[in-house]
Each structure stands twice: as C-alpha cells, then as structure tokens.
Amino acid sequence: MKRVLVIGGGAAGWLAACHLARELKSGAGGVEVTLLESPDIPTIGVGEGTVPAMRASLEHLGIGETDFLRECGATFKQGIRFVDWMRPAAELVAHAYHHPFDPVAAGDPDPTAAWLLGAAGEGSYVDAVSIQGRVCDAGRAPKLMTHVEYDGAVNYAYHLDAARFAALLTRHATGRLGVKHLLGTVGHVRVDERGHVAGVETDEFGTLDADLYVDCTGFSARLIGEALGVAFIDRSDVLFVDKALAIQVPWNEPRAAIPSETIATALAAGWVWDIGLAERRGTGYVYSSRHTSADEAERDFRGYLRESIGARADELPCRTIPMRVGYRERFWAGNCVAIGLAQGFVEPLEATGLLLFDATARLLASRFPADARDLPVLAERFNARVRYAWERVIEFIKLHYCLTDRDDSDFWRDNRAAASIPDKLAERLELWRRMPPSEYDFERREEVFSLDNYRYVLYGMGFRTDLAPVRRRYGDLGRARRDVEQRRRRTDQALLSLLPHREMIERIGRHGLQRL
Amino acid sequence: MNIQSLNKETHAALRVKPPGDCAYLATVQYLPLLVTEFITACTDMPIVFIKNSETGQFQPVAMFGLQRATNAFVSADGKWRANYLPAVARQAPFRLIASDEHPDRLFVGLDADHETVSRTEGEALFDDAGNETPFLERRRKALLEFAEHTQLTRGFIDLLLQHDLLRPRTLHYGPDGAGAGITGLYVVDEERLNALPAAEYMGLRDRGFLAVVYAHLVSLGQVRRLAATAAQRAPDGPDSPKAN
Numbered sequence: 001m002k003r004v005l006v007i008g009g010g011a012a013g014w015l016a017a018c019h020l021a022r023e024l025k026s027g028a029g030g031v032e033v034t035l036l037e038s039p040d041i042p043t044i045g046v047g048e049g050t051v052p053a054m055r056a057s058l059e060h061l062g063i064g065e066t067d068f069l070r071e072c073g074a075t076f077k078q079g080i081r082f083v084d085w086m087r088p089a090a091e092l093v094a095h096a097y098h099h100p101f102d103p104v105a106a107g108d109p110d111p112t113a114a115w116l117l118g119a120a121g122e123g124s125y126v127d128a129v130s131i132q133g134r135v136c137d138a139g140r141a142p143k144l145m146t147h148v149e150y151d152g153a154v155n156y157a158y159h160l161d162a163a164r165f166a167a168l169l170t171r172h173a174t175g176r177l178g179v180k181h182l183l184g185t186v187g188h189v190r191v192d193e194r195g196h197v198a199g200v201e202t203d204e205f206g207t208l209d210a211d212l213y214v215d216c217t218g219f220s221a222r223l224i225g226e227a228l229g230v231a232f233i234d235r236s237d238v239l240f241v242d243k244a245l246a247i248q249v250p251w252n253e254p255r256a257a258i259p260s261e262t263i264a265t266a267l268a269a270g271w272v273w274d275i276g277l278a279e280r281r282g283t284g285y286v287y288s289s290r291h292t293s294a295d296e297a298e299r300d301f302r303g304y305l306r307e308s309i310g311a312r313a314d315e316l317p318c319r320t321i322p323m324r325v326g327y328r329e330r331f332w333a334g335n336c337v338a339i340g341l342a343q344g345f346v347e348p349l350e351a352t353g354l355l356l357f358d359a360t361a362r363l364l365a366s367r368f369p370a371d372a373r374d375l376p377v378l379a380e381r382f383n384a385r386v387r388y389a390w391e392r393v394i395e396f397i398k399l400h401y402c403l404t405d406r407d408d409s410d411f412w413r414d415n416r417a418a419a420s421i422p423d424k425l426a427e428r429l430e431l432w433r434r435m436p437p438s439e440y441d442f443e444r445r446e447e448v449f450s451l452d453n454y455r456y457v458l459y460g461m462g463f464r465t466d467l468a469p470v471r472r473r474y475g476d477l478g479r480a481r482r483d484v485e486q487r488r489r490r491t492d493q494a495l496l497s498l499l500p501h502r503e504m505i506e507r508i509g510r511h512g513l514q515r516l
Numbered sequence: 517m518n519i520q521s522l523n524k525e526t527h528a529a530l531r532v533k534p535p536g537d538c539a540y541l542a543t544v545q546y547l548p549l550l551v552t553e554f555i556t557a558c559t560d561m562p563i564v565f566i567k568n569s570e571t572g573q574f575q576p577v578a579m580f581g582l583q584r585a586t587n588a589f590v591s592a593d594g595k596w597r598a599n600y601l602p603a604v605a606r607q608a609p610f611r612l613i614a615s616d617e618h619p620d621r622l623f624v625g626l627d628a629d630h631e632t633v634s635r636t637e638g639e640a641l642f643d644d645a646g647n648e649t650p651f652l653e654r655r656r657k658a659l660l661e662f663a664e665h666t667q668l669t670r671g672f673i674d675l676l677l678q679h680d681l682l683r684p685r686t687l688h689y690g691p692d693g694a695g696a697g698i699t700g701l702y703v704v705d706e707e708r709l710n711a712l713p714a715a716e717y718m719g720l721r722d723r724g725f726l727a728v729v730y731a732h733l734v735s736l737g738q739v740r741r742l743a744a745t746a747a748q749r750a751p752d753g754p755d756s757p758k759a760n
Contacts, residue, residue, distance in 0.1 A: 145572030146700075511571040516682060516702070 001211045001369050002031060007186060007200060007223065008216030009037025011162055011354060012340025014169035016214050016361040017179045018061050023365035027178020031368070034180040035173070036200065036208065041218075048275045048282045049077060049262050049351035050157040052101050055150050057358050063172055065149035066512040071168045073278045074160040075505055076142050076260050078102075078132055079456075080350070083265040086461055087405050097124065097460030098261070099350075100132035101155035104452045107483060112436055112455060114480030116467050121484050125459035128484050131491040136261045138495050141504035149513045153494060157351070159262070159275045159282075182208075186217070189227035196334040197223055211372065213336045214364070219324060221342040228333050235326040238398050238420055240288035240411065241270045241347045244321040245301050249281040252309060260501045264349060266404075267300050268292060269411040273348060278505055286323070286347045291411040294320070323347070327390040332379040335372075337364055344390055349400060352393050355448065360386055389448050395425040396449040396457075402429075403461040432458065436465050518629040519613060524646045527626060532609060532651075533638030536631060538601075539594030543585040546577035547602045550665040551672045553578075554728045558735035560598040561589070562742065565673075565682060565702040574673050574682065574702065576732070578602050581742060582689060582698060588745035603662055609633050612659050622663060624656055672725055679716055681708050681729075687736065689743040703736060704729050 004024075006017045017035045024031035058068055068074060079100035086095040105111045114120040115128040126133035132154050135142065143152035173179035184204035192198040199209040200223075215223035224230050236242060258276035265272045270287030285301035292300070298318060305313035327344025331337065340357045363385065369378050401415035402425075414420065421429075428441060437458070442450045458465075467474070499507070520526065541547075546566065554563055554576070562579040578600075580587040589598045609630035612622045632638065639651040648656070676682050683705040686697040709729065712720075720726050 144569070146567040146569055147572075507571065511573055514567065514572055514574065515677075516680075516684065 001371060003210040004031055004033050004212045004214060005200065005208055005210035006033065006035040006214040006216055008218060008340065008342075009035060009166065009170070010216060010218060010340065011166045011169065012218075012342075012357040012361075013037070013214075013216035014166050014173055015057075015354075015358055016216055016339045016364070017173045018169055018177055019057075019358075019361040019365040020214075020368065021173060021177035021179045022061055024368060025178075027176075032180065033173075033178070034182060034208070034210070036182045036184055036186065036202065038185050039183045040185070048159055048162055048277070049273070049348065049354075050160065051351050051355050052155050052157045053355060054157050054358060057362065059150045060362075061172065062176065063168070064515070066508060068168065069158075069505065069508055072158075072160040072164045073280075074158045074165075075258055075277055076501060077157045077159045077262060077275075077351075078136050078142050078154060078260045080262045080264050081136065081259070082400070082460065083263060085264075085266045085271075085400060085404055085406070087407070097456075098126045098133040098136060099453065099456040099460060100126065100130055100136065100261070101157060102130045102132040103155070104129045104455050105483075105487070109474055109477045109480050109483075111480065111483060112459075113467060113474045114477050114483075115459070116436060116465050117471060117474065117477060119477035119480040121481055123484065126456065127488070129455075131487060131494055134491045135494065135498060136259070138498075139257050139260060139501050140495060140498035141260060141501045142498070143504070144497060144499075145504075145507055145511065145513070147513070149515050153498060156260075159277055161277055161279075161282075186222055189223055191227050194334065195228060197227065197336045211335065212369070215336055215338040215342045216340045218341040219322075219345070221328075221338065223336050224328060224331070224333060224338040224342055228336060230333050230338075231329040232324070233326045233329055234324070235346075235394055238394055238422060239325045239346060239401075240290060240415065240420075241286045242323050242325060243289050243294070243297070244284050244286045244323055244347075245298055246282070246284040246319045246321060247301070247305065247316050249283050249305060249309060249313075249316060251280060255502065257500065258502045258505065262351070265304060266406070267304065268409045269297065269300075270347075271349070272301065272304050276501075278502075278509075284348075286349075288411055291409065291414070327387070330379075330383050331360070331386045332382045334379070335375060337382070339364070343386070346390075346394055346397055349397050350393075350449065350453075352397070352448070356389065356393065359389070359448065388444065391422070391424075393448050395422050396453065398422065398425060399454070399457055400461075403458070403463055405462075429463075432463070432465055434466060435470070436467070517627050519611065519625045520628050521613065521615065522610070522624040522626045522641075524642045524648075528642050528646065529635055530626075530628075531634050531636070531638040531640050532655075533632050533634050535608070537594035538590050538596040538605075541580075541596070541605065542587050542590040542594070544587055545581040545584060546579055547604050549576045549578045549602050549604075550662070551576065551669040551725070551728050552665045553600075553602060554731040554735075557600050557602065558731040558738070560600045560738065561735065562687070562738045563732045563735040564687070565676075566700060567702075574677070576669065576673070579739070579742070582696075582739070582746055586746070588742045603658075603665075607659065607662065610655050610659055612663055622660075624659060671723075672728065675720070675723070675725065676704065679708075679712060679720075681705055681712075683708075687739050689739045698739075704732060706733060 004020055006013050013035055017033055021033040026033040079098055081098055083096045084094050089095045111129045115125055120128045142154045142156035174181045184202040187201040189200050190198040197213045199207040201207050213223055263274040269292035272285045275282040287297045302313045323345055325346055331343050339361050346352055367378055369375055402421050404412055406412035437451055437454050439451050549563055557563055557578050564579055565574050565576050568575055580589050591597050609627040609632050611625050613625035615623055640649050641652045643649055681704050682702045685701055685703045686699050687701050688695055688697040
C-alpha cells in the first residue's frame, strides 16, 4: 500500500489527509498522500463547534494552539448551554442548563448521588458537580495566559471558522506533512469487477489511481454512494430535523462579550445554534420540514435573531442547507473509505460532525493496511466500530429530545413517541430511573459520548433517578453539602483570575501562548 | 502614584533626594531583571524565569524569598542586605512613559507623589535657566539604557525559546537539594544547552549570552542563602511574622 487519494477539500478531507500523512510519513518516503479538490464545489462549512478531542488532534498533528486560534478566528468553547429545551422554569424564566466539558466530580460521598438524594443543597446539578457552569455564566475563558498551549484551568474545545480551518489544514498538510494537493474536477469513477475503485477520472490530470481512496465528497458521496452503491440508512425515524438555515451575524459592537459555550435554543420545530467567533457570530436554525414550512422556519429564526440585533436580523442573507440524517450501511467498502458527510450526518447539536470526521480519520490512519490482503478484515472492523459510534451518537442526540416536557408543538410531542426512541436508549433510560448511570453502562472505546455527557443532559433536563429506596448504599451524606460549598468557593477563586473570554482571545492575539 | 510627563515648567522647583529605605520591598518576592544585570546579581540571589501573569510571556527575575510576599534581603529596619539591588528598583521616582499622541515615542515621567520627591531637599532637576541638571541627565540616560536593555532581554528570551532551552523546574531548598520547593519557575536546561548544534551554541556566545546563561545557572545555588535567612527568622527570630 503505497498511495492514498483523498477526494474532497473540505474540513473532513483535510483532516483525513493530515492524519494519514502524519501517521504514514507522507513527506518522508512513507505512504504518499494526495488530496484532490474540486475548484468549483463549495464546501458546506458550517461545522463551527468542536469537542475537546479536537484539542488533542491539533496537538497531535503538530499545529500550535496560538497559530490555530489566530488563523481560524477561533474562540474557546467550554460546552453547550441549552435554552428552552423544557417548559419555562417559571413565568418569563426560560429553562436553561449547561452541558460543560469538565468531568463530573467524583468523591465520597458521590456528588451525583448526593445531589439526587437532595443532600447537596438546592442548586442545579451542574453547580453541584463542576465549576464550569459558573465559569461559562461569567463569560470567562477556560485558561490563563500562563497556561501552556493546549492546557487549561478547565476542559475546553473551540468554536472556529470552518473555511479558515480548512485553509489552515491545507497549509499544514502541504507545507509540513508532505501532502500533494491537486485542483481538479472529479469525473467518472471507475469500478472494477470486484467492486473496488479502479481510478478517478479528472479533466485536468487524466485518471488518478491509488491503493486506497478516501471519499470526502460530502453529501454527494461520489465514490462510496454513487460509484460503489453502498446504501444510506435513513434515521429520520429517530431524529426529525432535515433542513438548516444559516446566517452569519456581525457583533453588535467590536468589543461585545463572547460567550464561551455554544448556545442551543429550542424553537417550535427544531433549535438554533449560536456560536461566538472572534469576528462574528455563526448562527443557524435546524428544523424538521415535516413540522414547519420553509417560510415559517425563516420567520422564527429571524425572530430569534431580532432579540439580540433588532431589525437588522431581517436584512442578513440566509443560506438553506438540505440535510439527510443517517449513515452509510458500510463506511469502508473494498478499497474506499468514507470520511465526513459522505459517511453520514446528524444535526450538529453536540458538534458531532467534526468530532466523527476527526475520530474516524484518526482510526483509519492508525489502522492503515500494510498490504492489500488486509483490506477485508480491517474494513470489517472499521465498519463495526464506526457503525457503533454512529448509533450511539444518534441515541445521545435523541436523549435531548425525548426527555422534554414541551407540549407546544407536534415536533416536541412526536419526539417523545415511544416508537421514535431506539431500543437501547429506552432500555438505558428505564434502568436509570432506579439507579444512576455508571461507567459500566459505557464500556466500549467507541462511545463518543459517555457517562458524564449523559449525566449532564439527564439531570440538566430534570430526569428523575429515584434513589430513596437504596439510599443506604450511599452511606453518610452529611459531608455532601460541605463539598458543594467548597466547590463554590473554589469557583469564586477561579473567577478572580480567569479573564473575560474576548479579552483572553485578544491577549493571545497580541502575545501568543507559550509552548512550555 | 501620580505619574506626570516631566517638563521644566511644571517641575522647575522640584528636587529628588536619595531613597529612604527599602521597607517597601519587604513583601516583594521577585523583581524583573535585565540580561545585563545577570552577572552582577548572580553572586547574591537566584535568577530564574517566570511567566508574566498578564501576558504569559517569560521574563527573568531576581528572587528574594521562598514564600509569597517575603524578601530575605530586607532587614527588620528596612535596610537592603544584599550587595546588588536590581535597576528596576533604582528608577523611582522616574520612569519612561508613552504618550497617547505619540505612541511610538517615550518620555520621561515623574511620580510626583513619590517619597523621594521634595521641594526643599535633594538634587535639583533643572537649573535657574531651565536647563536639565547633570543629575537629571544621568537619570534620563539610565532610563533610556534600561529601555534598550529591556529589548535586549526580550531578544535573549526569544533565543532561549527558539532553541527550546527553558524547562519548568521546581527549586528545592532542602539540605540536599530535596525537601520543600518552589514551583512555577523555569530554568535553562544545561543538557539541552550542551547538545545544541555548534552554530547555535556559537550564536549564543557571539551575542554575549553564554556568560549570561552560566550566571543564571550558577545563581540557582543562591536559593540556599534564601533558605538560610528564612530559617534564621523562623520560627522565633526577630523578623518572624509571628512576632507582631
């Protein structure tokens, strides 16, 4: 296996090329990695949120954090704030909860159990088990100027400008990692009698062939779908949203505070993402076309924006992006591997897009076949793992919907219908009514979202785990309240030293972060 | 503090007397040090690198105490007990300031509230004709030199980082270099220094930084002097904080 051809120049394509080139030493006599990008196909480029794994990946690829932040107009993301996913907490008080990246605190007594049993005071779950909810409420950055690159006071990821991110990856891949970059239009894809890709015809370079093809052509899935005919498994039976509207919103003033989390606000037939970058906001409304019309959706979306920018909300250009929720039956077929939207798609509620692109690109790079004879066995394992990851991701997204008590539209009522809830999720939820989730419920490495993610969402949305009958298992809870008090004081301390988010981004722009 | 741009109209009648004592430094654990001061300072006190909390940038400092807000070199009666006092502490009441109108130019500023500023005692700043006195001229030169050496120091740090020579180090001050230690400090890694390619090593020498690096390395032993002073004071020494 000497040559890989990556087809598609979006963030997924360049991430795949970077991971492959880094792992396979493309520039230094290893496997030759070439990326073919069509000059006239625009990238989707709305994946503006990431999760902490992206931090590890950037560091792994040898990209400096300062360079990354400066060149991608990036900001720090410490989690997601969900607004209106439940009925209002009181009249005129919206329901809101945090899903932060910091781990849930452990201890004796267990803070989660103590909170569930009412022994940790009256506060929210997030404040009982983490300092990060308040760090986000205060609009603070997750690190200090004295922290080394990629290190912080609390866990974090980024918001980024996807187009600038793809450009940074392009420079890094071609300049540092030895990836060959071709600008050419993909024509016919040749398939041999075994169902392997035998070459990609281009106007500019004739037929390009390779030992392995990576399909990063987005929704069109030129290789895995069109040429190889791998079926798409539609999951709109579980997740209803199928359309996105996207609007780039300027800041009201140049020094406006930047939230350090994605704000996900539920509307009548979907939800709005609102992401603060250094130079603008990226917003979008993902909705179910079965539950609202295009006109109504745009009106609701602009209504949301009017709350922050007034009448200007009606003038900003709006882009419509069709989406198809689901994933391929296989992600690796013969000598072709799909990464990115060609592999599958779910709404960007938990920033799963870049997350899965990155994770599967890394998996492919680290289990790259040495010899064509190994293709079938590696493909089988890859398919099992990635399928498992997609199924769990869909369940985790569904969790946000099926726990709701909203009753104001069919969209929310339909989302609670038992038939729309996957069996495995229903089984877990039933179990967790009588015992809290445990790490033993999440045993596989492919669990993209795990124990803490579930706990923050379950208890942020008021899910009831009744521990009263088994209270004695949790021993003396007398100290729990003191632990919460201690955490509150620690948070107060942290807030004294952490800078407002925008100021931190500006200082990094001026001074840069240290590498040691 | 009341920093004013120095000029002969407003400040014609002002005089500056020698500083009274160093009591104000009693709670100062570190002061920034210029690269040109390393060789003199290293015989008195440890020189280490720390990160500026505002900018995250590395800066060399002279270290005076093992604990926060302590200074082993200020005696109970406010006297400075080391041979060397860093230049930054000798600038007052003057300092260079940038003006809003000319951000690229530096002006001499004066802290009119400083204890050394007087109308009756000390050295005059301007003579009767309104010209700068030799005293003020000397102080102005010292300020400019300080600014120049600050640039030089920045260049030195950049070079250390470029050659990846700094390492975080906990400075232990127990009897055998063990025991309690101070964290958040960075020092030059001698192994890395010795492993530098010849051209880079000679580059350090040619810019006069080799002696500076060794002054820093030698100075690290002075941490024991700080420990000895601290031990003398605690637990029942006359300077012990518990004594009041």
